[in-house]
Structures are given as C-alpha cells and as structure tokens.
Amino acid sequence: MSPSTDLRAHFDATVEFNNGGGLTATGFRLDLPNRGADVAQLFVKHLGLALVKEVTLSNLAIVEEQHRGSRGVAGPRTRTGRFVELSHVIRDGLVTYPGLPAPVITPHLTREASKASYAPGTEFAMDIITMIGNTGTYLDSPFHRYEGGTDLAGLTLETLVDQPAEVFHVHDSTTRGIDAPIFWDRDLANKAVLIHTGWDAQFGTPEYGSNAPYLTEAGARYLVEQGVTMVGIDSVNIDNTAPDAAGARPAHTLLLAAGVHVVEHLTNLGELPPSGATFSAVPPRVEAFGTFPVRAYARL
Template sequence: MTRLIDLSHAIEHGMTTYKGVAAPHICDYWTREQSRANYADGSAFQMGRIDMVSNTGTYLDAPFHRFEEGDDLSMLDLDRLASLPAIVVRRPFDAIGLATDAADLDGIDVAGRAVLVHTGWDRHWRTPAYYEAHPFLTEAAAQMLVARGARLVGIDSHNIDDTRPGTGRPVHRELLGADVLICEHMTNLGSLPDTGFAFTAVPPKIVGMGTFPVRAFAQVDPA
C-alpha cells in the first residue's frame, strides 16, 4: 500500500517564517454563533479569514517570484507540480557544514526529478537558531542542477540561497530563470527513502503571485 509522507510545516496564527516579515493573522470571518441565527434548524458553520504574506510556512517559488515576465502560480501546469519522480540528497549540516556545492552533487542522477536536499535544519523550525547561518546551495550547485535537467529543487532550510548580506540570491536566479521550481522550509525529509518515490507540492491557482504555501508530500510505494 502506498504511504503518504507529509513534508510541510503547519501554519499557525502569529508564527514567524522570516524575521521582520508579518506573521499570519488567522481568525473567524463568520463564527458558528453568528451562523446559527441564519438557519432555522440550528445548523452552524465557521468561515475563516487569513491575512498572510505569501512566503509563509512551506511554500513554492514560481519564476514570477524572481522575474516579472516569468510564470506565476496560475501558469504552472500540474505536471510540473504533482507526482514528480524524486530523489533525496543527504547533506546533514552537523556533519558536512552549511554549503552544498556542485561537487557534492556530482554523480547523482537528477534529470527529470524533484531534488530534495535533506540538511536536518528543520529541527530548528520556530527557534531563534533557524534564522541564523543556515544550510544553502551555491550558485555552482544550482547551475549543475539546471544543466542536468532537475525539474524542482526543495530544501528543509531557511532559504535555498545563502542569505548573508551582499550575496544576491544567485540560486533563485539560476533555478527560476531556467523554470526550475523551488520548495523551501520543508520538513520530515529524513522519513523518505533516497529514491523510488514521487513528490507533490501544489499551490492554489493564483494570478499575479509567484509564491504561496503548499501541502508538500511524498508517495512511497511498497518495496
């Protein structure tokens, strides 16, 4: 029987994904008490409301996030998002450091696959350490992934780029410039096999937006 493995963080009222960026505000738009007055049989329901920056929780970056002329979320065909053959690249930060370079990907078959970089950094999620020096890919690693035909690249870290001042976010530029999608702030990659599974991360079909949270998950077939 196929196993489904959740790879997304939950989104909660007031949580921080990026320091200095507004937290989501989640509340009732219409409470159950308000709704009861509209139904003779006493039926009740809740309608929710959320005010949220698009870069919240586990999210997908489309090319429009970086390039004005790039595809926005509404332009992404489902075959770019769902049931992608996938591979995990193990890069434990506490054993090998923070940077993943091109040489670290040499010999790995990424063609046509979602490449998920497992660093273990998600253990720091919603702690002060999460926002400090964190695992990332180098520009050369991104260029190699593009050249070898990766379809999507995900990471369980604060950002796929080195976010220290003056770095210019070259990984976003290289990947999104080649229509390779990005999934950031992933979790639970340690529960996945190295290969032999499918990956899905589908955002809502929103016009004029390049980033939005996803429910990312893996489908693992029995051995």
C-alpha cells in the same frame, strides 16, 4: 521503515588493480542491505571500479545510520503507497522567515453568529487569513524573481505532482554550502531534488534564520544543467542569506530563470529514502503572484 534501522559500513580500503596502480580510501561510508553483505564487493560496485585485483578493508564498523543512496544497494523496505507529510503547519502568529509578517487568522462568521442564518442545529465558521505568500512550506514560481515570469496560475500540474524524487541526506555536512559534487552520483533529469539538511529542527526558533545551510551557485547551475523539475530544501532559504552574501541570490536566480520550481521550509525529509519516492507540492492558481504555501508530501 525508520531511518535509524538502515545499516552503513564505515571503513578504510586499499584497492589493487590487475593492470597496475591502486586506490586508497580513508573513512569511507557505504550503505548496506544487511549485516552479512560483502562490503568489499559493494565498495567496488558503488565506485564502478574495473579490473580490480584485490580489495583490503580495515577499521570496519557496521552502524545503524540512514542510507544515503549507495549504488548497488536496493532501496529501503517500505510499505508501498505510504505518504510522508513534508509541510509545516500554518497557524496564527507563525514566524516562518524571520523579519516577515506572521499570518493573522480572524473570524468572518462565527459558529454562534451563523445560527441566525441557518436552520436549527446548522452552523458554520468562515475565517479570514491574512498572510504573506512566504508562509509555512511554500513554492516559488519564476514570477517571484522575474517580472513577466510564469506566475502561480501558469504552472502545470505535470511539473508539480508525483515528481520522481532524489533525496540528498546532508544533515551531517561539515559546511553550510551544498555544492555541485554532492549531486554528481545520480541521474537527475526530470526529477525533483530534495536537500535534507536537518535545519527544520530549528523551525520557529530565532536560530532558524542564522547560519543556515543553502545551495551554492555552482550547485544550482549543475541542477539546472541536469534538467531537474523542482528543488526543495528544509532550510530557511535555498540561498545564503547571511550578511556575507551581500544580498545575492544566485540559486533563486538560476533555478527560476530555468523554470525550476523552488520549495523552501520543507520538513521530515529524513523519513525519505535517497531514491524511489515521488514528490508533490501544489500551490493554488493565483494570477500575478509568485509564492504561496503548498501541501508538500511524498509517496513511498
């Protein structure tokens, strides 16, 4: 199902409690399973409110908008088993991270030249790719940040394949830094956390490297404390790379120290539901190497 067919309610709310007191919400947004859903009931369920006496809604509007993972609302109606591609295509000359070298693809054996070595009608192409590990959509292992950390060859498939995914759709965030409270509403233990910022729309352009969204230090620390297996983002870096960061990389530092894999330059995260998909990102087993492209994908 296309994300644009999801429904959400925008409203203001006033809550009275049976034992006194109240709660006011302005500009609240909530996932809806259908247009006839009881918004007040879903609001109470989403917040986990007890002893509610009355809920009054105002300025209610129901709009087509991607679900964000409201509690009490079932996941999207998708065809089970569908795969979603989350990797960028690697090609000769591709600029992934501004300032790093682009891959160079050259022939080792052309199809024409191979005809001399094989039977008539049989030909092959063998090519050489020269590239930095930080190319396309790639995974960082602890070795990338720490001498003596686990390298690509040491990663276990149990932490790379079919990880239950929690997707946080923050593409309309008003701030660049993705902070810890964004993640408070879900159980994240032993799951992959994928941060959908929408910045992948800038991939391959000069704008991609400037003023990009990132995970804050507090956000990274919280994810480590929750016991996540992987953290992925569709931005130029999981850390703030702007000059005001002064070269600090707290998200890499905290996540990789805890053995949490980092996947950067994802794409198409907007096609995923907040919960219910699995995520896989597997690099080749290269010794004494910390970062390498992956074929990242989700299974719905």
